[in-house]
Amino acid sequence: MTSPSPSSSPAILVFGVGSVGAIYLHQLQRAGCTVTAVCRSNYDVVAHTGFTLRSPRFGTVTYRPDHTVRSVLDCPPNIEYDYVLVTTKVFPGRIPSLADQLRPVLENRPNTAIVLAQNGIDIEKDIADAFPSNPIISGVVYLPTVQTEAGVIDHAEPLDLLELGTYPAQAPESHKHKAERFVDLMIQGGGDAVLYEDIQEARWAKLILNAAWNPICALSLCTDGGFLLTSEPFAHDLAWGIMMEIVALARVVGIAGVDEEAAKKRLSLAERRAREGTGREMSMLQDVRMGRPFEVEAIVGNAVRLGRRYGVLMPRLETVYALAKGRLDALMGAGS
DSSP: OOOOOTTSOOEEEEESOSHHHHHHHHHHHHTTOEEEEEOSTTHHHHHHHOEEEEETTTEEEEEOOSEEESSGGGSOTTOOOSEEEEOSOOOTTOSSOHHHHHHHHHTTOTTOEEEEEOOSSSOSHHHHHHSTTSOEEEEEEEOOEEEEETTEEEEOSSOOEEEEEESSSSOOHHHHHHHHHHHHHHHHTTSEEEEOSSHHHHHHHHHHHHHHHHHHHHHHOOOHHHHHTTSTTHHHHHHHHHHHHHHHHHHHHTOTTOSHHHHHHHHHHHHHHHHHTOOOOOHHHHHHHHTOOOOHIIIIIHHHHHHHHHTOOOHHHHHHHHHHHHHHHHHTTOOO
């Protein structure tokens, strides 16, 4: 096994190439990286014709991964990856685990950094425990996009921001340099990327948005902006109330920067979409429409359990968690 020299083209494995992964793949290729894509449901289309991206930021482009595989077991044997970028949804307790799925390309490769571009809180520990020597980079995604059919990606808005930081925050300098390098690659590829000293501040700030809008949209079958128009002021008060529960929890847990101003900033996105008639289908709503499992535990379940552990009252979030969990189980055939 040969390791790439610092001057060679960075080798990246993108694991789970749906809409977000497909755009990041394009950015990394634009930055000069050699990219292997692990595709699942869209493998046949991507292997034969590649991706078609329609984007106000990148234009309409068609492109192919350098290597397209169904599983990490099929990755080219002569490549040692600089980064493994994970863009799959988070499903705690799934078998095989994410760590087990990634093990073939990470075992005995301590220099390969793992980038978790995923939703939710408390998602990094299992990977960090499984690969204690590898740099872990936690990522918070702001990228409104959907795969309308296999291999066809619609990027609805110019927004393309990836917030990154090491896990834990007090990581070795070599791990921080890996994070800095990945930020540079994403910017070179045409996106926006920011490096945080403590990424948990950004992850919890995103939770303000996700914990409110994802379950609300999945349950109501409305976009975020559309929901605000359904029952004023009640729709607004529900979303805002959930956001304030996350703020209260963050204050008790000790997460800086997650306050009322951060909540106002995120609520204003939906308020603008309501005014403009451009409401966004959140990821849970997309999954419900497609009959797929959605991330209720990573986004909502982890938060309400943490709230109970710290004695923070979260009646609105607990209610939408119970209802969303019921919808998930019914969708998967377990709630009949």
